[in-house]
Amino acid sequence: MEGRAAVRSPARTCVGCRARADKSDLLRVVAVTDDARPGVAVLAPDRLGRLPGRGAYLHPHPRCLELAERRRAFRRALRLTGPPDTSALRRWVAQQGATGPYTDRTTAG
């Protein structure tokens, strides 16, 4: 029963809650390498969707990030050999929840 012929923006699956969502509602996450720590994959938000390599899609929400970490979804989605460093991504997501564009209501009215 999926007779959708002309879907404009592609749907992706959040690696945290596993819900399908519009690509634009999800944050693309890529693994980058840190020169100071060879072999460690550092997860980074790719807001513009321009960074090369494999990407995982996640709701920019702390709960989804936690779910993704718990089920090691990033390792699977990004084909990592070890547990990634999520501290930078965690901070970014936390900031989104606090002051990000999703709850942007600064002194309105």
Ligand SMILES: [Zn+2]
């Ligand atoms: Zn999610």
